[in-house]
Amino acid sequence: MKIVELTIPTADGEFLARYSAKGLCELWFPDGKKGKKAGDGAQVSNQIREWHERTVEALNIALKGRDPKTFPPVDLSNGTEFQQRVWEVLRTIAMGRTLSYGEVARRIGKPKAVRAVGGACGANPIPVFVPCHRVLAANQRLGGFSGGLDWKRRLLAREGAEVRAE
DNA sequence: TCCAATATTATGC
DNA sequence: GCATAATATTGGA
Numbered sequence: 013m014k015i016v017e018l019t020i021p022t023a024d025g026e027f028l029a030r031y032s033a034k035g036l037c038e039l040w041f042p043d044g045k046k047g048k049k050a051g052d053g054a055q056v057s058n059q060i061r062e063w064h065e066r067t068v069e070a071l072n073i074a075l076k077g078r079d080p081k082t083f084p085p086v087d088l089s090n091g092t093e094f095q096q097r098v099w100e101v102l103r104t105i106a107m108g109r110t111l112s113y114g115e116v117a118r119r120i121g122k123p124k125a126v127r128a129v130g131g132a133c134g135a136n137p138i139p140v141f142v143p144c145h146r147v148l149a150a151n152q153r154l155g156g157f158s159g160g161l162d163w164k165r166r167l168l169a170r171e172g173a174e175v176r177a178e
Numbered sequence: 179t180c181c182a183a184t185a186t187t188a189t190g191c
Numbered sequence: 192g193c194a195t196a197a198t199a200t201t202g203g204a
Contacts, residue, residue: 094200113186117199128200130185135201149186156185
């Protein structure tokens with residue numbers, strides 16, 4: 013499958029988005045690495061360019077703690093069925109709301125699969141849009157986060173969600 | 179096929 | 192609080 017990489021400038025740094033033929037398939041937090049290639053605007057199809065435009069807009073809105081009204085199409089076909097079910101649940105979480113891993117497990121009909129839910133969250137290729145940061149441990153403590161707990165706390169703070177200190 | 183690793187949780191000390 | 196067992200899913204040997 014052909015993948016296109018594009019960078020997303022935000023007030024928090026430069027995110028990296030990857031698109032497949034079906035839509036956005038991966039999103040990474042600022043790497044710290046400067047510039048890099050990622051041939052922006054070079055040989056990108058109009059289709060992808062439009063997706064990217066929506067991604068940039070939605071991401072910037074989300075980083076301000078607001079609810080983006082439009083999302084780019086996402087391609088989650090690389091995940092397992094279990095993971096896709098988890099991600100779908102995550103997308104139903106409203107801004108400023110949080111869920112525990114146990115709650116998520118319950119909503120997919122497998123209350124005992126809490127640990128596996130954690131794994132699915134970690135495997136989530138698109139943070140922010142698939143709000144894996146709104147999933148906390150049982151007593152509302154931070155669990156973990158792919159891009160670093162620092163980001164998780166910051167995202168939740170901007171949404172107005174309360175998190176217990178570690 | 180089996181074994182180890184996990185962004186958990188409940189329980190016991 | 193910290194250590195431990197139980198649990199579902201995944202990825203690699």
